[in-house]
Amino acid sequence: MTVRSRQIMALGSAAALGLLLVWGVMRLPDFGAYPESYGDMLNAAAVAERHVTNIPSAVNFDYRAFDTLGEEFMLFVAVAGLAVLFREQRGQSDRKNLSVVQVSEAVRWMGSGLIGFTVLFGMMIVLHGSLTPGGGFQGGLILAMAVLLIYLIRGDEAFERVSRRAFVEALEASGAGAYILIGLAMLAAGGMFLENLLPIGRLREVYSGGTIFLINLATGVEVSAAFVLLFAEFLEESRKPSSER
């Protein structure tokens, strides 16, 4: 098939899809005039039922916890797939070409100052997931960024020391495993898989929401380790001499 005919085909199907989307969107409620819904019931019920104040967090880690389990494992599998793709061509202990980058004093001092703040901020976002905006995913990514700051100010060698592969992999797996274990524990306690049977704590305090708090922590651990691993794999791949192919 020639490039030209392929482009015509793409244009035609895009036009058809566009019409379909416009037709679908026309039946939606007007912007800003959302009707009474399931969400309103949740807004009213979740605070009383679970003692959490961040309702999207409650939806993700409690009412839809099973879906979020699937989402967590999608991230887990993506990291595993990426590691397989990159590691197939290199030995496990390929640690050549470690470089100590020269960075300016300004970057080094700013970066060093920011690491502490970033770690603290990430932990705050994870721990307050059931109270204020944020949660395991956002906070976990901020924590991964703190590890990446070490790469920025000290280069490859320091980054490799901080992100020892076996340790980060174990951390990621234990985060993902903890999610399932919480679900199984609820099953063993006589409830359903991932049903919230723990004491729900006091409203507007850090420990509140029962399993929501714990799943939040597990997600934070998993996401931060997963993204550190993603960065580590990409950086390791970029250090390989390009003549290998």
Add this chain to the structure above:
Amino acid sequence: MTVIQVVVFVLVAVCGTAVVLMREPYRQTFLLSLYGLLLSMLFVILAAPDVALSVIVVGAALPLMILTALRIVGKHST
């Protein structure tokens, strides 16, 4: 709709289109980061702070991966 909502919606649309139309991958990466920032502004305005926070952290993390990937493929990237 308030004026500020219209303005931010239009900015998001313009920036998203610019990301697609920019053919030079390095510049596109920086536009993508800006697009993430604009999206997070939009979600703050639309009362979705959770989504805004995750869009902004993803908008910081993904360009780094793209830049590393571009470094791996080297000068052939254009």
Add this chain to the structure above:
Amino acid sequence: MNVLPYAIAVWLFLAGLYGVATSRNLIHLIVCLSVAQSSTYILLIAIGYRQGAGAPIFMYVPIGTPAVDPVVQALALTDVVVSAAMTALLLAVAVRIYKQTGTLDPQKLRPLRS
């Protein structure tokens, strides 16, 4: 003016698809795909928005304050995570393709032969 958010979601989706279809560089293509995916966040959040209502977070406001729909926000959160994981994996695939074939141009790639 009330259809503007939906129109922008449709527009961004189609623009992203246009980028995917015409791209000559796999990394550029992956970024275009993430733009197309971002249109779904806009659609989800725009559907659940209610003019004048606050965020569905009751830390500092009394319970019962009018709030927007939390369910679509939770869906959008899942969407963001999936998008990030998928983009990272696709980037790795693009890098591997480059290492094996020496090109990132999808039109120069031949079909797979075993």
